[in-house]
Amino acid sequence: MAERAHALSTVDGYSGYGAEQGEKKLRAAIAATYYADSGIEETDIFVSDGAKCDISRLQVLFGSSVKIAVQDPSYPAYVDSSVIMGQTDLYQQDVQKYGNIEYMRCSPENGFFPDLSSVPRTDIIFFCSPNNPTGAAASREQLTQLVKFAKNNGSIIVYDSAYAMYISDDSPKSIFEIPGAKEVAIETASFSKYAGFTGVRLGWTVIPKELLFSDGHPVAKDFNRIVCTSFNGASTISQAGGLGCLSPEGLKAMQDVVGFYKENTDIIVETFTSLGYNVYGAKNAPYVWVHFPGRNSWDVFAEILEKAHVVTTPGSGFGPGGEGFVRISAFGHRENIIEAARRLKELYK
Amino acid sequence: MAERAHALSTVDGYSGYGAEQGEKKLRAAIAATYYADSGIEETDIFVSDGAKCDISRLQVLFGSSVKIAVQDPSYPAYVDSSVIMGQTDLYQQDVQKYGNIEYMRCSPENGFFPDLSSVPRTDIIFFCSPNNPTGAAASREQLTQLVKFAKNNGSIIVYDSAYAMYISDDSPKSIFEIPGAKEVAIETASFSKYAGFTGVRLGWTVIPKELLFSDGHPVAKDFNRIVCTSFNGASTISQAGGLGCLSPEGLKAMQDVVGFYKENTDIIVETFTSLGYNVYGAKNAPYVWVHFPGRNSWDVFAEILEKAHVVTTPGSGFGPGGEGFVRISAFGHRENIIEAARRLKELYK
Known part of the structure; x- marks a missing residue:
C-alpha cells in the first residue's frame, strides 16, 4: 500500500x-x-x-x-x-x-x-x-x-x-x-x-x-x-x-493472524467452560457465544464491565434471539485476553 | 499516505x-x-x-x-x-x-x-x-x-x-x-x-x-x-x-495543480474563441462549455473524435439543456492539450 x-x-x-x-x-x-x-x-x-x-x-x-x-x-x-x-x-x-x-x-x-x-x-x-x-x-x-x-x-x-x-x-x-x-x-x-x-x-x-x-x-x-x-x-x-x-506471503500472513485469534478463542472457551457455562461458536469463528440462562444480556454485560472491567457485547443487541447470551470477541492482544480470562474466572468462580 | x-x-x-x-x-x-x-x-x-x-x-x-x-x-x-x-x-x-x-x-x-x-x-x-x-x-x-x-x-x-x-x-x-x-x-x-x-x-x-x-x-x-x-x-x-x-505544503501544491489546469483552460478557450465559437465556463472551472448552435452534441462529439482523435463530452449527456454544447475538460497533460488545440484548429479552420 x-x-x-x-x-x-x-x-x-x-x-x-x-x-x-x-x-x-x-x-x-x-x-x-x-x-x-x-x-x-x-x-x-x-x-x-x-x-x-x-x-x-x-x-x-x-x-x-x-x-x-x-x-x-x-x-x-x-x-x-x-x-x-x-x-x-x-x-x-x-x-x-x-x-x-x-x-x-x-x-x-x-x-x-x-x-x-x-x-x-x-x-x-x-x-x-x-x-x-x-x-x-x-x-x-x-x-x-x-x-x-x-x-x-x-x-x-x-x-x-x-x-x-x-x-x-x-x-x-x-x-x-x-x-x-x-x-x-x-x-x-x-x-x-x-x-x-x-x-x-x-x-x-x-x-x-x-x-x-x-x-x-x-x-x-x-x-x-x-x-x-x-x-x-x-x-x-x-x-x-x-x-x-492474496500473494503467497499475504495468504500465509492472513492464515497466521486467523490462527492467532483462534488461539485467543480457545483461551476464552476454556475460561467459560471451566466455570461451568455452556459456550457455542468459537470453532469456526472469532466469537464465543456464552449462555447465561435466565439472565438479561445487558445485566450480564454490565456486571462483567463493572466488576471485571472487561467489555463484552450483549447478545440481545443482535436481535431478540440473542437474549440471555453475551458475545465475547477474540480480537485482542494476547496479554489482554489472558488478563480478561483471569478476571472472569475471579468474577464467576 | x-x-x-x-x-x-x-x-x-x-x-x-x-x-x-x-x-x-x-x-x-x-x-x-x-x-x-x-x-x-x-x-x-x-x-x-x-x-x-x-x-x-x-x-x-x-x-x-x-x-x-x-x-x-x-x-x-x-x-x-x-x-x-x-x-x-x-x-x-x-x-x-x-x-x-x-x-x-x-x-x-x-x-x-x-x-x-x-x-x-x-x-x-x-x-x-x-x-x-x-x-x-x-x-x-x-x-x-x-x-x-x-x-x-x-x-x-x-x-x-x-x-x-x-x-x-x-x-x-x-x-x-x-x-x-x-x-x-x-x-x-x-x-x-x-x-x-x-x-x-x-x-x-x-x-x-x-x-x-x-x-x-x-x-x-x-x-x-x-x-x-x-x-x-x-x-x-x-x-x-x-x-x-490541508497542510501548508499541501495547500500550496493543490493551488499549483489548480493553477496548472486553469492554464490548460486558457489554451482551450483561446482555441475555440479564435475559431469563432462562443465559449462559456472556464473562468471558475476546469471545464470549457462550447456552443455549436443548431448542431447535435453527439454529432459534434463524433466529428471531433473521428477527425481529430480528441475525446470531448457531448453536452446532451448532462440533460436536455446541454444539447448543442460540448464539454471540454482541462484535466490533461500540457502537451496533450496543446496537441488537441492544434488538431481542433486544423479541423474547424
Whole structure:
C-alpha cells in the first residue's frame, strides 16, 4: 500500500477513476483464491470498500418494497439497512422485532440453523455463516437445504462470508460450493477480519451472471449500475493492499493472524467452560457465544464491565434471539485476553 | 499516505474501525481551511469516500417519496441516483426528461442561473457551483436568491462545491458564505479535483446542526445514522492524504495543480474563441462549455473524435439543456492539450 501511495505521485504510477468494479488483477486474484472450484469468474466479482457498505448498496438495489428474512440473532446491519430503506413496519416493543421482517430463530435447540419448514417466503434472505454473533457455521447439508428453499421460493440469498477463513471443520467457506447456489445467491466478503483491514476498507461481493430476476434480467447488471452511480470503487491504495493479501506471503500472513485469534478463542472457551457455562461458536469463528440462562444480556454485560472491567457485547443487541447470551470477541492482544480470562474466572468462580 | 500505510503494520500505528464520520483532526482541518468564516464546525463535517458516494447516501436519507430539482444541464449523478431511489416517474423520450424531476434550465440566455420565479417548489434542490458541465459559478446575489427561495419553500439545497478551488472571481466558494444558508443547505465537496484524489477516494459533506426537518429533528442526526449503518468511514490511508492536502505544503501544491489546469483552460478557450465559437465556463472551472448552435452534441462529439482523435463530452449527456454544447475538460497533460488545440484548429479552420 505504501508503494502504491508513492507511485501515485509519479507520472507512470498515477491512476484516477475506475474501474468502479475494482482492478482487473484484484478481481482475478479473488476469483482464483476463493472461488477456483465453484465456477465464479473474475467478472462476477465487485470489489468494495467493505461488506457493510455493499449490504446497503444491495438494499438500494432491492428497493423499499421487498421483505427480508434474517437469522435471529444476526449482524445488525441487515435489519438496520432494511429499516432505513423503508422495507419494514414499525418496531414492536413487545417482541423486540420490526414489522415485515422475518426473524429466523437460531438457538442451541436447533443447532443455530432455522427450521426452514416453518419459515414463510421472503424476497431476500440474509444469511451470515460463520454467523456473527453466534459463531455457528452452517454445514454443507444445511446450506444445501437453504439453497433449495430459496430456489423453491424465488428468493435471493445474501450470504455474508466475512468470517469464512476462521472455519476449521469441513463447513463450506462459500455458498457457491453448493450446487445451484449461483442461481439464487449473492456472496459478500471482506478483508477486515483476515488482514485487520477494518480501517483500510476493502471487501468484495460476488454476483454470479447466472442470478436472474424473474423477468430474466441479470441481477449483476443492475448492481453494476448502482456501483457506477453510487460508488466509484474502493481506494486504489486499499486495492493494492488486497493484492498483497492474496500473494503467497499475504495468504500465509492472513492464515497466521486467523490462527492467532483462534488461539485467543480457545483461551476464552476454556475460561467459560471451566466455570461451568455452556459456550457455542468459537470453532469456526472469532466469537464465543456464552449462555447465561435466565439472565438479561445487558445485566450480564454490565456486571462483567463493572466488576471485571472487561467489555463484552450483549447478545440481545443482535436481535431478540440473542437474549440471555453475551458475545465475547477474540480480537485482542494476547496479554489482554489472558488478563480478561483471569478476571472472569475471579468474577464467576 | 505511505507513512500511514507503513504505520498500520506497527502496534502503535495500527487503527481499525471508525470514527465513521472521519478522524477528528481531518474534520477540524476541513472546518478551519474552508469554513473558518462561516461558523461551520468540525462536528458538522462528515468525511466521505467522495462526493458521488455522499450524493447517493443523501438520497437514501431523503427516501423514495421526495421530488428533486436539478440544474439542466448538470452532473448526471443527481438524476441517476434519484431514478435508482424510485423518486421519479418514467423517462419521457420526447422531452428527454424523467417525470417528477424539476429541470431548471441554465443557458447563456439566463447567465446559467435559473429564473427561480418560474421554478415550482421541490423538496430537494441539487445545485452544483461551479457547475459541471457549464463551468458557471453562481454569484453572491444569485446564491442569496437561491437560499431565500429554499427557505420560502421549505426545501433543502444540496450544494455541490467540488470545483470551488477553481473560482477566480469573487463568487462564493461555499454556500455557507450566504447568510441563512445553514438553515437550508447541505454542502458536498471532494479532494478529487484539487489533489488528483479520484482513485484515492476522499471528500466530505457538511450538514450544519442548524438544518432541521419540519418537525425540528436535525438532518445531521439522521445522516449520521446512515453513515454508521451504510458506510464505515473513508480509508484511514486516504484520510492521511487529506491531512497532507490541508497542510501548508499541501495547500500550496493543490493551488499549483489548480493553477496548472486553469492554464490548460486558457489554451482551450483561446482555441475555440479564435475559431469563432462562443465559449462559456472556464473562468471558475476546469471545464470549457462550447456552443455549436443548431448542431447535435453527439454529432459534434463524433466529428471531433473521428477527425481529430480528441475525446470531448457531448453536452446532451448532462440533460436536455446541454444539447448543442460540448464539454471540454482541462484535466490533461500540457502537451496533450496543446496537441488537441492544434488538431481542433486544423479541423474547424
